[in-house]
Amino acid sequence: MRLVIAEKPSVAKSLAAVLGAATRKDGYLEGGGWLVSWCLGHLAGLADAATYNPDYAKWRYDDLPILPESWRFTIAKDKRDQFDVLRTLLRREDVTEVVNACDAGREGELIFRTVYCLAGCQKPMKRLWISSMEDSAIREGFANLRPGADYDGLHQAALCRAKADWLVGINATRLFSVLYHRTLNIGRVMSPTLALIVQREAEIDAFKPVPFYSVALDLPSFTAASARMDKKADAEQLKTACQGGTVTVKQIECKAKTEKPPALYDLTTLQRDANRLLGFTAQQTLDYLQNLYEKKLCTYPRTDSRYLTSDMAEGLPVLVNLVANAMPFRKGIAISCDVATVINDKKVTDHHAVIPTRNIREADLSALPVGERAILELVALRLLCAVAPSYIYDETSVTVECAGAEFTTKGRTVKQSGWRALDTAYRASMKNVETDKEAEDKALPELTEGQELPVTGAAVKEGKTTPPKHFSEDTLLAAMETAGAKDMPEDAERKGLGTPATRAGILEKLVSTGFLERKKSKKTVQLLPSHDAISLITVLPEQLQSPLLTAEWEYRLGEIERGELAPEDFMAEITAMLKELVGTYQVIKGSEYLFTPPREVVGKCPRCGGEIAEMQKGFFCQDKSCKFAIWKNNNWWAAKRKQPTKAIVAALLKDGRAHVTGLYSEKSGKTYDATVVLEDTGQYVNFKLDFDRQKGGGK
Incomplete structure (x- = not known):
């Protein structure tokens, strides 16, 4: 057997x-x-x-x-x-x-x-x-089947990664938690990722907007704008000088431009697009894609490659046609398949890019959960776009002169819609997905140099320089992918923070530990650091918040995988780093004012084992991913004209029951004593009365 x-x-x-x-x-x-x-x-x-x-x-x-x-x-x-x-x-x-x-x-x-x-x-x-x-x-x-020994290096790299993460997590977390008197979770990838977000917030806070002004002229069939000006008075003066006058066409420049199709998806680029277009978190995208893989509708999810291997070339046109026929948004659009654009053996590591499988032909896509169907459509769109012709257009730049100042405008004439026809059709089929404004066709009228045109209107436009944007999961994943890359060797196989397989989990851990908060703003969800997150990055030494540490690790793990570095040598480096950290780190002066005061723990969470602490409105589990709560204004308690106290909640958490005096009876209008029993369904926290055991709480 x-x-x-x-x-x-x-x-x-x-x-x-x-x-x-x-x-x-x-x-x-x-x-x-x-x-x-x-x-x-x-x-x-x-x-x-x-x-x-x-x-x-x-x-x-x-x-x-x-x-x-x-x-x-x-x-x-x-x-x-x-x-x-x-x-x-x-x-x-x-x-x-x-x-x-x-x-x-x-x-x-x-x-x-x-x-x-x-x-x-x-x-x-x-x-x-x-x-x-x-x-x-x-x-x-x-x-x-391949010999198991071929993957001994992969196993050693995986084991070293697990041990090193354990060592850094256990020692650094305990070190900083003990020194700063509160739980501070430290991680090899988690902490540098948090540092990226904290640094971005500092840049936003330090940013001072600078106003600028320009003049826009309405001309027959198009609008032209002046260069930016620092003073509003200068812009007003130029507007007045141009109003009711004429412009002279000084220069017309026409360039043929080509936009090649986008590469196929690896996990990270799919997570980024799914966040931007569909609002999915990185973890949701990974979960949906994993389900599609297990349902045999998509290929392996945790890949960092965006190409296919040459042995897949022959069957690709058939797959492309099957996928096209299954996608409603491509109706009326001719499908072509340039195999050469997506085949590159040298750029495929353990797994090729994410693509749909031939099983899409028999699948009832309408029966898929909404999230899985949306991800499958996105993966299908990318395959169809990747093998489609290029998008080709002529871009015309026009410069006109009025009152001694130059005004410019641009237009484009599409020569070949190519892959953008599919992309536009997909966006049009989606609710709440904006069209790609850059690709909108704005053709200019026929113009000749020296031609004069009447100015039908002039207006001063005011704007301000804008600060860097808060990170979304899309932009943070991009930053994680490239963090520290410029300081790594060119031949480093993996650069940046984490791997495609681990980045989603890192973001979820930062949210669940309370260091990160997802905050909806207009159509995007921003990732904002908590007060304690900013404080933590303030006190962490550079080596634990720099992407170089984890990027260096990934490079070393690649060497172990290839048999170029002994696992014990790698582990010795980690051990030496931790000994130095523990032996030399000094507490930052004045840090007692940095962190929010620790909350008093009243007991263990019956749902997840975390800590329950008293807050203004009730008693809550401190693990943000756990929703266990005993509210002070709970209707059940309010009807009995009683509020759960710290002592009552401590007994409920310890024994599941607490003896309570002075409960109000709505029927008799009198008070009575009884044992309150806690019942947690896993979703709701309920209470009931037990009159059999009147005294001693849970004893």
């Missing part, structure tokens, strides 16, 4: 269907000489600090840095049963070979190898490496 281990149950089922493993067992499928089972994401992870020493359960400066000599893993409690299934299968005597079918990337390699090692397995290992969940791609992948 051969054992196949996938990352998720849904993927395992797809693989099993192709392999003929149709018999359902407890935690796996069997048939045709195959056993197919699955992990549930990360079944096991690096153990927490207290596993190495019980004293580490408390955060103390004297314990830092915490540097495990031999690393330990723990299995998640809710995933123990599935791990036991996998361990039993891996140890079965009739299993002669194991196939790693987890996602084809760094994390997928780590997920499989961790289970394989914890189960004590030493059986021959093969690797399934595919970019699509189509049946044909699965069959081809199994026909060309």
Whole structure:
């Protein structure tokens, strides 16, 4: 028997269907000489600090840095049963070979190898490496399984990344939290990302707008504008001089211009467009795309490539036609397929660009959830645009003269709509999606040099220089992708902050920890730093907020992957950095005024295990992603003319019940004592009365 281990149950089922493993067992499928089972994401992870020493359960400066000599893993409690299934299968005597079918990337390699090692397995290992969940791609992948040893470097890089993130996260978070007396989450990618946002806000705050003025002249069939002027009086004077007069055409310049089609999507460019056009967060886009991958409608999501490989060239025209026929917005637009524009073997690393699959032909797209359908349409649009002809137009620049001053205007005449016809049709089919103003056709009338035209109107236009814009997820993802790139070696495989696979998670963590806030402004959602975020970046040393640290790590991890750097040498660098940080960092003077005062914790959240603290309107979980709350003005309490106090809430959180005196009865108009019982549905917090146990709270 051969054992196949996938990352998720849904993927395992797809693989099993192709392999003929149709018999359902407890935690796996069997048939045709195959056993197919699955992990549930990360079944096991690096153990927490207290596993190495019980004293580490408390955060103390004297314990830092915490540097495990031999690393330990723990299995998640809710995933123990599935791990036991996998361990039993891996140890079965009739299993002669194991196939790693987890996602084809760094994390997928780590997920499989961790289970394989914890189960004590030493059986021959093969690797399934595919970019699509189509049946044909699965069959081809199994026909060309690669030796597991080919990916030893990938596993070492993944393990080093996990260990180094653990070391920086545990030690830096504890160091700064202990020194500044509040929880301050520090991360290798998280902190430099936060620094980018804080720096942008500082630039916006320091910006002082400067007014400027220009004169616009209304001429037959077009408008021309003067250069900017600093003084309004000068603009008014020019307007008066031109009003009712004539202009002379001084110069006409016509240039033929070509806009090549955009490249295919990698994950980051798709997340950026989905944020700008659809308002999706990076995490939502990744989730929708992952679902489409598992439904065999899109190729592998976590890719950093924007090209396809040469072996895909032959089948591409058929795919393009299938996709075009499935997309309502392309009706009436001729479809062409220039394969050469999207094929580049040298620019494809682990996975090619994100494209739809041939399964789009049979799929009922109307049955897809709205978010998934929107992402599929965006991916389809990009494929159709990428292989379409260029957009070609003539741009005409005209300069006219009036009252001794020059005025200019531009127009364009489209020669070939090309890929922009598809893009315009897509935007027109979408609600709330603006048309691309740059591409709007504004043809100028026929003009000749020396020609005179009457001025039918003149006006002074006033404007101001504008500050940098607040980051949106679109612009922040772009900044993360290029952060620190200019200071990295040219041959560095990965530059910037994080990877396409991790950036969405980083943004969500910054929001959930309260460092970032999403704030809607007009049609965009801005990412704004909290007061504590600004304070944290103020006290963090440069090395922890500079993108160079994480960019350097990614470069080093690439070397480990290729076998050019020993993992222990990389880990030694991390250890040395942390020893120096703990040994030399000095608390910034006056920092006690930097952070918001810590809130008093009254108990543990029954929903997520986080901290519940009292605030003005009630008692709330301090994890922003958890919605648990006991409101002071709750209707149930108000009817009893009582407000939950700190002591009552502490008892409810500790024991699930609290003895309360002086409750008001609406029926009798009298007061009484009773035990209040807390009931949390996971969505709502409810209360009920228990008269059986009148005293002692939960004792």
